[in-house]
Amino acid sequence: MTNLTDLPKKMKAVVAYGPEDYKVTEVDVPRAGFEEVVIKVGACGICGSDIKAYHGSDMFWGGEVPWFKVPVIPGHEFFGYVVELGEGAAEKHELEIGDKVTTDQIKPCGKCRFCQSGKYWMCEVHNMYGFQKDIAEGGMAEYMKFGSTSKIYKIPESLSLKESSIIEPLACAIHTVQRANIEFEDVVVLAGAGTLGLCMVQLISLKTPKKLIVLDVDDKRLRTAKELGADIIINPKEEDAIKKVKSLTEGYGCDVYIEATGSPIGVTQGLEMIRKLGRFIEFSVFGAKTTTDWSVIGDRKELDIRGSHLGPYTYPVAIDLLERKLIKADPIVSEIHPLADFEKAFKIAKSGKVIKVLLQP
Template sequence: MSTSNEATRMTAIVCHAPKDYRVESVRRPTAGRNELVIRIAACGICASDCKCHSGAKMFWGGPSPWVKAPVIPGHEFFGYVEELGEGAADHFGVDLGERVIAEQIVPCGKCRYCKSGQYWMCEVHNIFGFQREVADGGMAEYMRIPPTAIVHKIPDGISLEDAAIIEPLACAIHTVNRGDIQLDDVVVIAGAGPLGLMMTQVAHLKTPKKLVVIDLVEERLALAREYGADITINPKNEDALAIIKSITDQYGCDVYIETTGAPIGVSQGLDMIRKLGRFVEFSVFGSDTTVDWSIIGDRKELDVRGAHLGPYCYPIAIDLLARGLVTSKGIVTHGFSLEEWNEAIKVADSLDSIKVLLKPR
């Protein structure tokens, strides 16, 4: 039988500084008014988590660092409603025991972006797992969901692995939508990591003329073909630019989606895309990227679009998974307990895995 002290504690990963993440016993959260506490079923390790762990400047640099430690990381989570605060059942429309997911951003509801419905660009911009002001992240046994969070229910028929990719899938859907893919487009997705492979599945549903995926790992390219890519290119032994030119009458691709997270992915895309094409940037970079900016304006007049988070896309992601139109099969490759954190982050930050999940016991 658990002691009262044990009942108020839980195991969590706590980020203290770059490369200083510890498995700790911390106070278990409780639900206030219009708040939930969920029991975490799984939490994915994102590429941004790996870059944050390694000390990437965008997370830790500058006068106001993005990460405010100590904090429990993790934004790719889902779980079961364990506790309902006063009014929370009506506030969120959920009951005890239901599977739920909260969007990764906790909008303030007061800034110009929130008030205009563009909540994913909230000026305050609290995201689970990076700042503790609103709530910690999902790399723990339990997690508090604050009142301004956006919560969605997950149908019972969706597997644990599929439910665990709802957050990145929502990001992938938003990114593909930003590309405004047309039926006669040649679309290039650069990068076949977890997000790139989900984007491949979503872009395939748009039925472009040709869907091309570029990556350095043959096993990931094979998955991309399973997911609907018409052409895959490994730039280690193939001339990617020449191949794209050859299938577009030398013009270049219509849509280029950058999800490599490497500077070469940007310069490659600017060379590869046709004049008046649509360049969609999704990646989180660990270092600065330098390009010939005149390509965008003077030479090609490109439509450059960013893609951030997964606004209004969680219900779509859940529906696509429920209907079997998108899958985590082949993408989710590893699972670890919280206590196995050191091995989990090592595997996640390598080419030995695609998507790594933490599964609290």
């Protein structure tokens, strides 16, 4: 076992005990076992799913076996510096003490049919950092442990704190855009200009479609989307987005619709807005159920419906795009707060007045 310094026995961490029952608590510093890695957290982003979980979304707390296993340290948008390498970890992960790193949000089991076939992001066990106590604690803490099966990625020192902190959402955005199979002649509609959406705006622009239309109910976010590459921006609260998109496409509708709002209206709007034989990509985590006339997918339009989950094999791509300055982080990361002020940071993130809020131990 190798360590940079003698690690403290205790650390400060945000601990989730239940809906709206999160506290900054003193807990044990994790230690690296066989092929495990402990990092000193550099920063951890507050995701939209973190806010929905905090406020008790059924997706996380509902059912006989809730997704959240508490008490647990939340946070899955993290990066940090290696401070301890368990036996065999340096060789397996090709790491040294002091390396700047991150890992996939999922901690794959390595044994199920999905892991064994290389589709680790759909791991049947599906332990996710920031959701399962003891097994996969998250990054809203001073220190964090990566498992032996984690896919760990080095981050160049040339990347800033803000750039390093958006690697996880950018990786997810890359996978979503890849799922869309965007072509040069496509009219693409992206619904939602939050952190993921603004990453997608930049990625879609790199694909150079015929037209990129971004929808959001926040004018500030729409202006940011325009600055980052959107051709047309529409606020559905101020104009008929469906009518506008159809008027721009000779009445047919868009070729590709990417849903990144997390709101049920984002789904029903998209199904009406998209053309026959179009590609509908669903990314969001929802806080409420949505219903629709299912026949529009088959009998009426024969749509290609695709889901998008996590960022498999896209972290190196995200790091490369950031290193080449093809993706901008500064317009996305709005505020940085100390760990002790997590309640204030959560409220700011929920308000929607800013885009990405970070916690820094």
